[in-house]
Amino acid sequence: MSNPLLPVEKQFYAYNQHDLTAFVANFSDSFIAYRMPSTTPSLVGKQQLTDFYRTQRFNIPALRAELISRSVLGNKVFDLERIHGLSDEPIESMAVFEVNDGLITTAWFYFK
Secondary structure (H helix, E strand, O other): OOOOHHHHHHHHHHHHHOOHHHHHOOEEEEEEEEEOOOOOEEEEOHHHHHHHHHHHHOOOOOOEEEEEEEEEEOOEEEEEEEEEOOOOOOEEEEEEEEEEOOEEEEEEEEEO
């Protein structure tokens, strides 16, 4: 079993660098994201992920994530983050990443 921390750490670093290519390299082609509490996926596939971060996130110069804590349970990584640059005040978020075969396959995002 590969270390689930590796792709999560790499995507976190790439996120803060606004490096789209390095960021999406850590996600599977069949990646699915959920913005909880909705059970309908918010993003399906690496192409949607790429398009979203190109047009809705990495085009914001002030965007950055601050890691508050990180825990691992099996193949899941739990990141408590503070997101800066999306609004006047930082946004608290819990991101849960499921990692399989060295890539992030699913993510659940919870916002305060």
